[in-house]
Amino acid sequence: MNKVLIVEDEPNARTGLAELVASWGYRTEVAGDGLEGLEKVQQWSPSIVVTDLRMPRMDGLQLLDRISELQTKIAVIMVTAQGSIESAVDAMRAGAYDFVQKPIDPVRLRTILQNASRQMGAELELEITRRRLKETGVLGPLIGSSPRMKEIFELIERIAPSNVSVLITGESGTGKELAARALHELSPRKTKPFVAVNCAAIPETLIESEIFGHEKGAFTGAQERRAGCFELAEEGTLLLDEIGEMPAATQAKLLRVLEDRKLRRLGAKTETPVDVRVIAATNKEPQLAVAAGELRGDLYYRLNVFNIHMPPLREHMSDVPLIAQGMVEDMNARHHCSVSGLTDAVLDKLMHYPWPGNVRELRNTIERAVILAGNGPLELKHLPANFGELGFIPPNHTAFQRPTSQGAAPYRESVSSNEIVELEVGTTVDEAERQLILKTLESTNNNKTRAAEILGISSKTLQNKLKEYASAGLLHEA
Known part of the structure; x- marks a missing residue:
């Protein structure tokens, strides 16, 4: 339960305000001026201080300054006389959380207290998380103490409290969903749903219904109204994994939802407001996916407010x-x-x-x-009997290298240590990709799921590539 200190020099106002705040479930304590309030802050450790601006001995601004010098997080709400907007603005610039004017509107004060309570709770947990990270190298579901992972942890800590969209990139299996969960768990939305949907795993004919929902009778088989992933994640976080596999028409509808914060279920006549933080993930190079027409450019820029690249x-x-x-x-x-x-x-x-x-x-x-x-x-x-059969490609061999973004170091695809894809100068990227795919399939005895994991692509992408090669008569060429 949050503790709220009421600092007010007028006895009746002090008592009435304390009783009002206590009736909302807060623990309260009172002080008659700024000096007494500072003593109570140091002795009682409240998470929120509601203080009058004008008081004898030490006024509200002076109290705010002294509280800001303490090594603790306290939300200070300033109470000002009607018409003292300039003083209230000064208090906000000095670090006050918010202000209310006399006579106090109970509805506004309660809303401010609720918001301050949530923020103080989130900041306290973030501080605990930082201490835990420093001691153990653990951030939510993520683990690591290397410089690369520490950079990612710092970025997640910085952007988690906001509502901005995030694009998480990286090979298959690098922990993109774990990073999304860490963003959710460190955000004010953590008590609300976290919904993850893999766009590559849903048939193209059903994906729009799965994400946006549908009304009864919207299509054959729609026997009842169904909420989509957006509505299931209301006030929480929605992870759209493998965003590059989403059909173009669905991408266009997603972009509109992100911009308008409203969606229209399939078959619906009206729009439904949604409050959801969207995180997208892909194992593709986003710029190449945009260039290939697999990912809409405007959607990419809308999602890529922040980019978290999970290293292999x-x-x-x-x-x-x-x-x-x-x-x-x-x-x-x-x-x-x-x-x-x-x-x-x-x-x-x-x-x-x-x-x-x-x-x-x-x-x-x-x-x-x-x-x-x-x-x-x-x-x-x-360990498995055949563990360790895959090895690093020796550095003196030429291997297909995936284009990199944001200065990330290039990497070599790992296939069987005896199966090196030799390329001649002048080989196109498309041909290099084809040779690598076919060689990887050969090394896995045509196990497409395993080959897709090694290549860092989805099974659906691999199937599409093989269809392209078959239609062009290139499937069995080396």
Whole structure:
């Protein structure tokens, strides 16, 4: 329960205001002027101070200045005489959270108190999260202490409290959904729903209905009205994963919803207001997707207010021991095991594997090992028999390199250590891509799901590429 200190020199006004605030469920304490108020702040540690502007000994502005010098977060709400807007503005510039004018409007004051309570709670939890991050390298569901991950954590902390759209990029399995969840958990929306939808996993004929909802009779089979993902995420966060796989018509409708904050269900005659923070994710290079017509340029710019690029695991291998231990603890709780940790031999194996499937592949490996071990430390015998067959491509070989954005270092696609895609000078990017896809399929015995994970693309994208090659008669050429 939030504690509210009332600072007012007029006794009747002080008592009445304290009783009013207490009736809303707050714990209250009172002070007769700024000096007494400062003492109460230091002794009682309120989260909110409601103070009159004009008082003897120490006025409200002076009290605000002294509170701002303390190493604690306190929301100060200034009470001003009617017509003293200039003084109220001065107080806001000096750091006051908000102000109310006399005679006090109870509805306005209660709203301000509610908003201040939420903000103070969010800032307190953010401070706790920062301390935890500094001590353990954990930010919500994300784990890491490498410079790359620390930069990402700092960016998430900075933008989480806002409502701006965020575009998260990175290969498949790098933790894009985890980053989205961290944004949600560190935001004022954390008590509301977090809804994630994979645009690549929904048939094109159903995706608009899934996201925006539909009315009864909107199409064949629509036997009742259904809320879409936007309405399910009301006041919360909506993650649109693999945004580049969304059909162009649906992208256009999404852009309008983002701009107008209203949506129209399929078959509806009226629009419905929505209050949702939208986060999008893609394993494609966004600029290339825009150039290829897979992602609308105007939608990209609307979503890309902030960009979080999740690096592949091979680019922050120093985080593997910390991530792996965190996963062991998670799997212990999930599967009722008591694995104590990882042996040095297992850690050495994990540190010398390129992780083409990134954090997702590491998680699957750890989960399997924990279940097999049951208790005690994880040993080499608990890893898959063929673990480590994939290796880094030697640096003296030419391999297809994906174009990079925002100065990120290029990376080499990892295929079987004996299967290097040799390219001649003058090979086009499209041809290099085709050779890499076919060679990866060959190395996985035509396992398309596995090949898509290694290539860092969705299964749907891989299928589309193969259809293109087949129609052009290029599917079986090397």
